[in-house]
Amino acid sequence: MTVQAPVLPAAPADAPPARLIAGRPRLLEDRSTHYCPGCGHGVVHRLVAEVLDELGVAGRTIAVAAVGCAVFAYDYLHVDFVEAQHGRAPAVATGIRRVRPDHFVLTYQGDGDLAAIGTAEIVHAAARGERITTIFVNNGTYGMTGGQLAPTSLLGQRTSSTPLGRDARLNGYPIPITEMLALAPGTAYAARGSVATPSTIGRTKAMIRRACETQIEGLGFSIVEVLSNCPVGWGMTPVESIAHLAEVAETYPLGVLVDRGAEG
Amino acid sequence: MIATSVPSRPPAAARNAERRVLLKGNEALAEAAIQAGCDAYFGYPITPQAELLEWMARRMPEEGRAFVQAESEIGAISMALGAAAAGARVLVSTSSPGFSLMAEGMSYLAGSELPVVLVDVMRGGPGLGSIGPAQSDYLAAVKGHGHGDYRVPVLAPASIAEGMVLMADAFEIAERYRTPVILLADGILGQAMEPVVPTYRMPPRTDGDWVLSGADGRPPRVVKSLHLRPEALEAHNQHLQAKFSEIAAREVRWETERLDGAEIGVVAYGVAARVARTAVGRARDAGLAAGLFRPISLWPFPSAALAEAASRLRAVLVVELSAGQMVEDARLAIEGRAPVFFHGRTGGMVPSPSEVVGALRRAWAQTEPRGGTR
Numbered sequence: 001m002t003v004q005a006p007v008l009p010a011a012p013a014d015a016p017p018a019r020l021i022a023g024r025p026r027l028l029e030d031r032s033t034h035y036c037p038g039c040g041h042g043v044v045h046r047l048v049a050e051v052l053d054e055l056g057v058a059g060r061t062i063a064v065a066a067v068g069c070a071v072f073a074y075d076y077l078h079v080d081f082v083e084a085q086h087g088r089a090p091a092v093a094t095g096i097r098r099v100r101p102d103h104f105v106l107t108y109q110g111d112g113d114l115a116a117i118g119t120a121e122i123v124h125a126a127a128r129g130e131r132i133t134t135i136f137v138n139n140g141t142y143g144m145t146g147g148q149l150a151p152t153s154l155l156g157q158r159t160s161s162t163p164l165g166r167d168a169r170l171n172g173y174p175i176p177i178t179e180m181l182a183l184a185p186g187t188a189y190a191a192r193g194s195v196a197t198p199s200t201i202g203r204t205k206a207m208i209r210r211a212c213e214t215q216i217e218g219l220g221f222s223i224v225e226v227l228s229n230c231p232v233g234w235g236m237t238p239v240e241s242i243a244h245l246a247e248v249a250e251t252y253p254l255g256v257l258v259d260r261g262a263e264g
Numbered sequence: 265m266i267a268t269s270v271p272s273r274p275p276a277a278a279r280n281a282e283r284r285v286l287l288k289g290n291e292a293l294a295e296a297a298i299q300a301g302c303d304a305y306f307g308y309p310i311t312p313q314a315e316l317l318e319w320m321a322r323r324m325p326e327e328g329r330a331f332v333q334a335e336s337e338i339g340a341i342s343m344a345l346g347a348a349a350a351g352a353r354v355l356v357s358t359s360s361p362g363f364s365l366m367a368e369g370m371s372y373l374a375g376s377e378l379p380v381v382l383v384d385v386m387r388g389g390p391g392l393g394s395i396g397p398a399q400s401d402y403l404a405a406v407k408g409h410g411h412g413d414y415r416v417p418v419l420a421p422a423s424i425a426e427g428m429v430l431m432a433d434a435f436e437i438a439e440r441y442r443t444p445v446i447l448l449a450d451g452i453l454g455q456a457m458e459p460v461v462p463t464y465r466m467p468p469r470t471d472g473d474w475v476l477s478g479a480d481g482r483p484p485r486v487v488k489s490l491h492l493r494p495e496a497l498e499a500h501n502q503h504l505q506a507k508f509s510e511i512a513a514r515e516v517r518w519e520t521e522r523l524d525g526a527e528i529g530v531v532a533y534g535v536a537a538r539v540a541r542t543a544v545g546r547a548r549d550a551g552l553a554a555g556l557f558r559p560i561s562l563w564p565f566p567s568a569a570l571a572e573a574a575s576r577l578r579a580v581l582v583v584e585l586s587a588g589q590m591v592e593d594a595r596l597a598i599e600g601r602a603p604v605f606f607h608g609r610t611g612g613m614v615p616s617p618s619e620v621v622g623a624l625r626r627a628w629a630q631t632e633p634r635g636g637t638r
Contacts, residue, residue, distance in 0.1 A: 059480030062350060065488070074486045080476040082349040083488035085372050088342035091334065095346025095354075096476070098330035099304050103350075103478055121342065124335035 025049035027058050027078040034072055036143075038238020040195040040228030041070050044137055047205045048108070049077055055212055057104040062096050064089040066118075068110035069143045079106075087118025090125035093132040104215065105131070111138040111152040115177040122181065122223075129186025129220035133211045136178065136223055139230040140248065147233030151175045154251055158235070174251050178225040182257035188220030190257040194227040196245035200254065210259065219261050227252055284459045289424045289449065292460060293357075293383060294319035296428035299464035300435050302381075303352035304330035306340040310359045311395040312451040313385035317357065337362035341369030341382070348378040349487040351475035353435055357383035359451075360401050361392060363409070370444055371410020374504070375489030377474075379438035381431070383447045385454035386585075388612045396612015397451030399534060402589035405446050406563045413501055415508045417515055418446045418562040420533045424458045429465070430560075436467035441511055442474075448562060450585065452535045452614070517560035518569055522548065526555030528628055529573060529602075530620065531594050532583040533559045540583050543620035554624055562590065567597035574602040579631040581623055583615060584608045603631055 024030060027049035035041050052058045061079040065071050067086035074081035084092040089107040097105045114122050114136050125132060141159055142148040148161040152174050156165040166174075182190035189211050193204025204226055211222035227248050229241035236244060287295075294316045297305070305324055307317040317333065324331035330347065334340035337358050344354045358366060363384045373380055386401045388394035405418050417437050421427035427449060434445040476485055491497035522544055523529060532540040537558040547554035557573055557580075559566050574580050580602050582591040591606045598604055607623035609615045 060478035062476045062478060064346070071490060074484070074488070078479065078484055080479050080484050081486045081488070082346060082476055083372075083376070083486070083490055084345070085342060085368055088338065088345075088369075091339040091342035092346035092349075094332060094339075095304065095306065095343035095348070095352075096350045097346075098332060098343070099347045099352035100350045100477075120335050121339055124339065128332075 025053060027053050029076050029078060031076070033076060035069065036232045038229065038231040038241060039069070040139065040226070041137060043195045043201060044135065044226050044228060045073065045076055047201070047208050048106070048135060051205065051209045051212055052079065054209070055216065057212070057216065060102065061104040061106060062100065064093045064096070064105070064107040066107060066109040066113040068113050070108055070110060070137060073108050087113050087116070088121050089113065089118065090121040090130070090132065090134065094125055094128070094130050097130055097132055104212070105133070107132060107134045109134060109136055110143070111136070111140065111150045112142045115151040115175050119177070122177070123184070126181045126184040126187045126221045126223070129188070131215050131218060132221060133215045134223040135208065136225040137228050138225050138252065139228045139233065141230050141233040143230045143233045147230070151177070154248065159233070176252070178223060179257060181223055184221070186221050187223065187258060188260045189214040189222035192225040192227065192252055192254050192257065194245055194249060194254055195229065196227070196242060196249070207256065214261055217261060225252070227254070284461050286457050287424055287460045287462070288315060288455070288457045289427065290315035290385065290454045291319045292424045292462070293427050293431055293447070293449070294323065295462070296431040296464060297355045297381070298323055298327060299466065300432040301353050301466045301469070302329070302355045302435070304347040304354045306332050306334050306343040306347070306354070306356050307358065308334050308337045308340050308362060310362045312387055312397070312454045313357050313359045313383065316383065316385070316454070337365035338368065341366040344380045345369055345373055345376070345378060348373070348380050349376070349476050351471065351477065353439070354380045355383070356380060357385065359385045359387045360389050360398070363401055363404060367409040369410070370416065371412050371414065372489050373444040374410070374414035374416060375412060376487050377442040378444070378487065379442055380444045381434045381438055381447060382444060383449060386448065386450040388610065394612040395451065397535060397585060397614060398610065398612060399450055399536060399585040400587070400589065400610065401448065402562065402584070402586060405448050406593070414504060415511070415563055416444050416446055417511055417564070418448050419517070420448045420560060420562050421453065422534055422537045422558060424453065424456070425460045425463070427453060428460070429463055432465035432467055437515060439467065439470060441507055442472070443507070443511070448534065450535050451612070512564040515561055516564045516566050516569070518566035519558045519560060520573065521556040521558070523555030523557060523573055525553060527553040527578050527633070528624055529555050529557050529577045529580045530583055530624070531557045531559070531570065531580055531590070533562060533590060536583050536585055536615070539615055539617055540620055542617040543624065546617055546621050547624050550621070552624060552628060559590070565593045565597065567593070570594060570597045571599065571601060574598040576634070577602045578634045579603050579605060579627040581605045581607060581620070581627050583620055583623070585614060586610060603627070
């Protein structure tokens, strides 16, 4: 399949001089990434970098990298990082939080990491109302290991370990983990965004910002799930995979699930 | 005679000048950690170490320090990893089934070079086993736990007082070499009460240039164990191995009792050494020239000292609360310099001194006097 690059119309001769409306965030390293072409992690990295910079917390941020494609987040985001065992990022973040009460503590996790092997750690971090913020990138598959069934894979989704598609009788149902976490009284903020369109990306950034503010205000645990694409794991072109996010959002509706700060 | 490369005990006169108090092992270890400057404790309830967690639950908040009862031993050791990366002096404690769950974290701590002290108050296994005392985690602690090429210093106290001294030493070794350290105790040491003159020591603190404190005015730091390029991982492994060699050369500890002039030696660590000490006394009373060799560091194992001692003995008897684990290291160290016998009990059973004397008599009967020694 050929993907057509968008053809930009030539600027008219009397156009005003070019003005930069979007550049590389200061906290994002100026280097190419290891992510596959079209992968949504780059967008989410950018949003996190922008928010940490805007809130002025980058210099006191300690982030936790989780096992999965985004384990290399420390190669791109200009903050201190520790690498967690698979699924344990919320527990690692808890350890940091308890000995560095004035720092900003962030985990960046994928869906296999957070919703399968790390279920106990994320649930109990939320239950404790741990003052940490989790960026949860849900692309419905294990990207790094070759696109296997994830706990979040859609019903019918073909993966390398469900070659005939996810069958609820054999493989269970997609897990609405963020809704589950939102039920915990310790969860001060939970929301779900998406990298599907410029407009959802803008709303996702606002969610990440609100989640981070929730931590700074000391309200409790905060999490933003971001529906993202995995063109290679899904067997789609980048453009097809972005379009497919609308279908993903039918299983995982976008929006703010809980905001106890706003509830006052 | 105590042989260590690090002075670990104040002189006897200084100790006796203090008042003796009756302390429970688990609580004494916990307070020793607090007095050694432990900033954070993470644990999960399990018998027979639960009093250690409970002591920390009460005392750590009193001191304004961190205490979290984790969702599991996996959670506890992961919290320890985060706190250690942030520069804290960290303790975790557990018992055997929980130690299995902490194996993952130990591998990552070793790979990431993070100092954490882990207390394993051993109970009987395998599986849920029992809650009675055992020494059946020797292989797991000394040879095993997580995946990968790494070693972890293992210190084995034989008394509550010694456990308190070794707690401070464990923090010091952990930070000096950036490594997890295991304090290997057992259900008796955890549960028993002994009169102790508390000796506390706060090892000096060193702020490493690796500690995560926020990249404010300096380049970001990363604490990790992932090195995808084979060349990079091999270089990292070579660095780790060089460190392990240094530890093996500098941190060997053992103690001998009545071994000078002995013809038969008992090798035992921890609570088994307490039984062996009594057995050696009774054997001596019965005319059997027995002596005791007690490893204190299980890794590094005091191989050279044991080999030297064994070269003067007609036989060596290894006594453990296991089906025979440390005996493998004893045999490797002795390399045929003397015949090696074994006596062990399992499942929470503790060998009696008379059992050990009987084993000594059997070893004696099956061996010949050393040529030229008499």
